[in-house]
Amino acid sequence: MKLLSAPHPFSFILFGASGNLAKLKIYPALYVLALKKRFPENYAIIGYSRTEMDKAAFRKLVEESVHAQMPEVNKKVLDDFLSHVHYVSGQYDKAADFAKLAKTISSLEKGWKNAVRVAYLSIPPMVFSQVVENLSASGVHDKSVPFRCIVEKPVGHDLKSFEDIRMQLEKCFTEEEIYLLDHYLGKEAVRNVYYLRFANPILERLFKNSLIHHVEVAGLESYGLEGRSGYFEHTGMLRDMFQSHLLMMTSLLTMLIKESESTIRESRLNALKQFYLPPATNLDEVILQAQYTKGKVHGETVAGYREEEEIPETSRTNTFAALKLLSRESRWQGVPFYLRSGKRLGKKETRISIQFQEPHVVGEGSTPNRLDIILQGEAGMRVHLQTKVGGTTPSFRPLILEDPLVCTGDCLPEHGLLLLEAIHGKQNWFLTFDEVRTAWRLIDPLQSHLEQESTPLYFYPAGGNGPEEAVGWAAKDGVTWVV
Ligand code: BG6
Numbered sequence: 001m002k003l004l005s006a007p008h009p010f011s012f013i014l015f016g017a018s019g020n021l022a023k024l025k026i027y028p029a030l031y032v033l034a035l036k037k038r039f040p041e042n043y044a045i046i047g048y049s050r051t052e053m054d055k056a057a058f059r060k061l062v063e064e065s066v067h068a069q070m071p072e073v074n075k076k077v078l079d080d081f082l083s084h085v086h087y088v089s090g091q092y093d094k095a096a097d098f099a100k101l102a103k104t105i106s107s108l109e110k111g112w113k114n115a116v117r118v119a120y121l122s123i124p125p126m127v128f129s130q131v132v133e134n135l136s137a138s139g140v141h142d143k144s145v146p147f148r149c150i151v152e153k154p155v156g157h158d159l160k161s162f163e164d165i166r167m168q169l170e171k172c173f174t175e176e177e178i179y180l181l182d183h184y185l186g187k188e189a190v191r192n193v194y195y196l197r198f199a200n201p202i203l204e205r206l207f208k209n210s211l212i213h214h215v216e217v218a219g220l221e222s223y224g225l226e227g228r229s230g231y232f233e234h235t236g237m238l239r240d241m242f243q244s245h246l247l248m249m250t251s252l253l254t255m256l257i258k259e260s261e262s263t264i265r266e267s268r269l270n271a272l273k274q275f276y277l278p279p280a281t282n283l284d285e286v287i288l289q290a291q292y293t294k295g296k297v298h299g300e301t302v303a304g305y306r307e308e309e310e311i312p313e314t315s316r317t318n319t320f321a322a323l324k325l326l327s328r329e330s331r332w333q334g335v336p337f338y339l340r341s342g343k344r345l346g347k348k349e350t351r352i353s354i355q356f357q358e359p360h361v362v363g364e365g366s367t368p369n370r371l372d373i374i375l376q377g378e379a380g381m382r383v384h385l386q387t388k389v390g391g392t393t394p395s396f397r398p399l400i401l402e403d404p405l406v407c408t409g410d411c412l413p414e415h416g417l418l419l420l421e422a423i424h425g426k427q428n429w430f431l432t433f434d435e436v437r438t439a440w441r442l443i444d445p446l447q448s449h450l451e452q453e454s455t456p457l458y459f460y461p462a463g464g465n466g467p468e469e470a471v472g473w474a475a476k477d478g479v480t481w482v483v
Contacts, residue, residue: 003410004420006033009042009112011105012419013140015131016122017047017087018061020227021152025183026122027062028069029416034081035074036412038420042115044108047087048101058087092123093130098138105140116423117141120150124231125157129168136172148422150179153244153431154235158447159440166433179422180431184245186414188407189375191429193252193352194264196373196381204257206371207354212335213368214479216353217250219341220377222297223348224462229310236317238289238450241341243443244431247272249375250325250339253352254332264428265435272438274329278336283449284456288473289318292344295462302344302462316457318450319343322470324477325442338479340470344462349377353482359386363394372482379405 012030016022033039047058059082067073088104090097109115119135121128132149135141141149149169156162169178184190197203206212219241225232232240248268255271258264280286293304306313320342327333356369370384382402389395412420421429449455458467465483474481 005038006040006420006423008114008116009040010116010118010423011044011046011109013046013048013119015048017049018051019122021122023065025415027065029413031066031081032413033416035077042112043084045085050091052089055087059085092127095134095137098134102138102140116146118148118422122152125161128165132168132172147177148179149173149177150181150422153182154239155180155436159444162436162440180436181418182244182248182431183414184248185429186418188411189379190249198257208331209333209335211356213355213357214336216482217246217339218351219246220345220347220349221343222345224344225308229308233311233317237319237321237341238447242339243439246339246341247439250337254327254329261428265432269435272435274327275325278324278326286324287446288322288470289450290320290458290460290467292319292462293459297344297463320466342466345466346463350375363396366396381405
C-alpha cells in the first residue's frame with residue numbers, strides 16, 4: 001500500500017504561528033510527518049505572526065511544542081525538521097509585511113520544481129479578510145503556483161460573518177484553492193463512523209427509527225480554556241464544539257452511504273440539511289446551557305470559569321450545552337438526537353451512543369440494548385446486550401461485547417493527514433461552504449436564545465458530569481445520559 005506523502009516541494013505558511021493551536025496540534029503533527037518520512041527533500045515551514053522574534057527563537061518555540069506533546073522525540077529527525085522552519089513577524093493588515101513574506105518564500109523556493117504553496121489561517125475570523133487580501137496583493141498567492149488556503153473552524157462567528165468571509169475567500173481564491181478545516185474530519189476515529197457503516201451492513205439494518213429510542217452524541221472534555229480565554233469567552237461551547245464537530249459526527253452517522261468517497265461531501269451536506277429543531281413552545285426545551293464552577297479534575301483543584309484569567313466575573317458564556325435535534329431523513333424520522341458537550345467534566349470522551357427501544361420481554365434487571373461507538377477516550381465499540389440469570393423468574397444481567405477501536409496501520413495526526421490531503425488537492429474531508437452555512441442556520445437561533453438574559457444559565461462543579469438540570473431536562477423525554 002502506498003503511504004500518503006507530499007510528492008513535491010511545498011511551502012507551508014502558518015498565520016497565527018505563535019498561537020495555541022499551532023503549539024498544541026500543528027507543530028507536533030508536522031514533526032510526525034517528518035518522522036514518518038512524508039516530506040520531500042525540499043520544503044519550508046514559514047511561521048507568520050505579530051509576535052516579534054527571530055528565526056532561532058521561533059525554532060525553539062516549535063521544538064518546545066513538539067517536546068511538550070510527544071512522548072518521545074527523535075533528536076536527529078527533529079533537528080532536520082527544524083532546519084526547514086522559518087519565521088516572519090508582521091501585522092495582518094500591512095502590505096509591507098506581506099511583501100517581506102513574499103520575498104522570504106521566493107528565496108526559499110529557489111530552484112524548486114512543481115512547488116505547492118499552502119497558507120494555513122489559524123487566526124481570529126476578524127483578521128481573515130486582511131490576510132486573504134494581502135496574500136493576493138503581495139503575490140504570495142500567485143496563480144502560477146498551485147495554492148491552497150486552509151481555514152480553521154469555526155468559519156465565522158455566525159451566519160452573517162460566515163457569509164462575509166466566504167465572499168472574501170471566493171473573491172481571492174478558486175473553489176479548488178479553499179480548504180475549510182474541521183480537524184474532527186481528519187481523525188481516523190471520526191472517519192471510521194462512516195467506514196464502520198460501510199463495512200458492516202448489519203449496522204445499517206439496525207439504524208432504523210422503528211428500532212431506536214434515541215441517539216446521544218457526546219463531546220466531553222476534562223480540560224478547560226488552555227490559554228484561550230479571549231477566544232472562548234467570545235465563542236462559547238455551542239459555537240466551539242457543536243457548530244462543526246458534533247454536527248459533523250451526527251451527519252456521518254445519518255448520511256446515505258454511497259460506493260464512492262468522491263460524493264461524501266454531498267452526502268454529508270444532505271444529511272446535515274435534514275436536521276431541524278423539534279417544535280417547542282420555548283427553546284429551553286430544545287437547548288440547555290451551563291458554566292463550570294470551581295472543582296476537582298483528575299484530583300487537581302481547578303478554578304471556576306468566572307475565576308479564569310481574562311474572564312469577567314459576570315460572564316454568561318456557556319461551557320456546557322445540551323441540544324435536541326430531529327432529522328427528516330426517512331430512516332431517522334422521529335428519533336431524537338441529543339448532542340452534549342462540556343469543558344471541565346470528569347473525563348475526555350467523544351462518543352456516539354445509539355439506544356434501542358425497550359425490549360419486549362422485560363424482567364428484573366433488564367435494560368434496553370445500546371451500541372456505543374467511543375471515538376476518543378477509551379476508544380472502542382461496545383454492544384450492550386443482556387442475558388438471563390439462572391432461575392425460574394426471568395431476571396437479567398448485562399452482557400457486554402466490546403473491542404477497542406484504536407487506529408492500527410498508517411495512523412497520522414489529524415492535522416498532518418489533512419495537510420497531506422490538501423497538498424494533493426483532495427477536498428473530501430474538508431467542509432464545503434454549504435455545510436458551514438447549513439450549520440450556522442441551525443446554530444444562530446439557538447445562540448441568540450442562549451444570549452438572552454432570561455435564558456437560564458446553570459452551573460456545575462468542574463470534574464463531574466455536568467449540571468444536575470441537564471439530567472432532569474433529558475429525563476423528561478425518558479432519556480438518561482450515558483456516564
Ligand atoms: C477545538 C475547540 O476545535 O476542538 C476546542 O476549539 C476543543 O475548544 C477541541 O477543546 C477538541 O478537540 P480534540 O481533538 O481535543 O477532541
